[in-house]
Amino acid sequence: MKSLEKPIWNSLTREILEQIVITPPDEEVRKKVLKNWDAVAKPIDSMGRFETLTAQIGAILGTEQINIDKKAVVIMCADNGIVEEGVTLSGQEVTVGVAGLMAKKQSSVGRMADSIGADTIPVDLGINAKDPIPGLKNKKIRCGTRNFVKEPAMTEEEALRAIAAGVEMVYSCKEAGYKMLGTGELGMGNTTTSAAVAAALLQCEVSEVTGRGAGLSDTGFLRKQQVIKEAIEKYGLYHADPLKVLATVGGLDIAGLTGVCIGGALYHVPVVLDGVISMAAALLAERMVPGTKDYLLPSHKGKEPAIEMLIKELGIEPVIDGKLGLGEGTGAVMMFSLLDMALSVYHSSATFNDIQVEQHKRL
Numbered sequence: 500m501k502s503l504e505k506p507i508w509n510s511l512t513r514e515i516l517e518q519i520v521i522t523p524p525d526e527e528v529r530k531k532v533l534k535n536w537d538a539v540a541k542p543i544d545s546m547g548r549f550e551t552l553t554a555q556i557g558a559i560l561g562t563e564q565i566n567i568d569k570k571a572v573v574i575m576c577a578d579n580g581i582v583e584e585g586v587t588l589s590g591q592e593v594t595v596g597v598a599g600l601m602a603k604k605q606s607s608v609g610r611m612a613d614s615i616g617a618d619t620i621p622v623d624l625g626i627n628a629k630d631p632i633p634g635l636k637n638k639k640i641r642c643g644t645r646n647f648v649k650e651p652a653m654t655e656e657e658a659l660r661a662i663a664a665g666v667e668m669v670y671s672c673k674e675a676g677y678k679m680l681g682t683g684e685l686g687m688g689n690t691t692t693s694a695a696v697a698a699a700l701l702q703c704e705v706s707e708v709t710g711r712g713a714g715l716s717d718t719g720f721l722r723k724q725q726v727i728k729e730a731i732e733k734y735g736l737y738h739a740d741p742l743k744v745l746a747t748v749g750g751l752d753i754a755g756l757t758g759v760c761i762g763g764a765l766y767h768v769p770v771v772l773d774g775v776i777s778m779a780a781a782l783l784a785e786r787m788v789p790g791t792k793d794y795l796l797p798s799h800k801g802k803e804p805a806i807e808m809l810i811k812e813l814g815i816e817p818v819i820d821g822k823l824g825l826g827e828g829t830g831a832v833m834m835f836s837l838l839d840m841a842l843s844v845y846h847s848s849a850t851f852n853d854i855q856v857e858q859h860k861r862l
């Protein structure tokens with residue numbers, strides 16, 4: 500492999516982050532892929548969004564001979580101190596339990612990935628368990644974040660270390676031959692942290708972006724909105740920069756995924772986003788390093804209310820409307836299989852030339 504840019508993850512600082520410049524995807528390749536689609540024996544534009552999405556992938560990879568055979572979901576796992584406030588149905592023991600399943604590919608995302616020959620790479624960035632969990636990449640920064648109602652969830656340094664871990668994961672995946680990555684996460688309370696990040700970045704009402712996550716009573720739902728409102732006011736987050744928002748009310752998983760998005764843009768690896776937690780990370784990444792979003796692909800619309808607003812802000816419209824709310828990267832894996840199908844048409848369908856018919860012209 501050609502040498503990549505100098506590693507930034509050993510000593511990532513706010514200043515280094517602010518200086519990252521992203522080279523845009525290759526426009527010439529994008530045009531060539533679209534032209535190749537027009538030669539396929541089918542009505543013009545009839546593969547719809549899959550024509551533009553595969554053109555984006557070609558532009559990112561720098562070739563019209565698009566190969567995404569080797570794919571993986573990077574699953575950032577971490578606990579959130581805010582669960583102390585009764586904003587979730589499940590306690591932190593569920594994070595440890597499901598992480599153990601993930602290690603054996605026995606959680607939902609593992610089963611899905613196995614069925615299409617994709618890999619899963621679960622990473623422990625901050626599960627609240629002292630001992631390492633076999634089968635997880637151990638990049639633990641701390642055993643869960645702090646309760647953000649009482650104090651900031653993380654220091655800026657902790658958030659930067661988690662971002663750096665995400666960037667490094669993309670680098671090492673590219674070195675290992677992965678052509679496409681998906682974003683996954685696991686961590687009770689992360690729909691609260693995501694809603695808090697979304698409300699602060701989008702400067703909107705907390706009620707507009709808060710949902711019931713993995714299930715929540717009416718009392719819990721009100722408490723969830725209240726803690727987010729309190730924190731936004733207490734720390735002045737409607738006017739804070741993205742790193743401060745992330746460190747104050749975000750999570751180690753969101754920070755890690757922010758790094759995966761930035762890493763995708765730095766190392767030209769297409770990154771397929773999953774649900775609301777990934778979308779919040781994507782917007783943080785775009786705000787921290789403009790141009791990152793050109794390297795991100797959507798998967799599904801989910802059911803948390805923040806997603807709709809995050810999608811609009813990022814300008815990336817998902818193709819799956821399955822009301823999914825599982826997380827773990829499940830929607831990204833579904834998208835992997837759809838992209839594989841679209842690419843099998845792109846690579847091996849008959850052309851107008853093959854059937855000796857004049858190619859349809861764009862009107």
Ligand SMILES: O=C(O)c1ccc[n+]([C@@H]2O[C@H](COP(=O)([O-])O)[C@@H](O)[C@H]2O)c1
Pocket residue numbers: 586587588589684685686687688689690691711712713714773774775776801802803823824825826827
């Ligand atoms: O991806 C989503 O849109 C999504 C929506 C609701 C829940 N989840 C998953 O459920 C967990 C967070 O839910 P909660 O209620 O504890 O905030 C976490 O492990 C996520 O992977 C994920």
Ligand SMILES: Cc1cc2nc[nH]c2cc1C
Pocket residue numbers: 589593597684685686713825826827
């Ligand atoms: C069982 C369970 C599995 C999950 N996977 C991702 N988030 C989850 C939340 C719960 C509660």
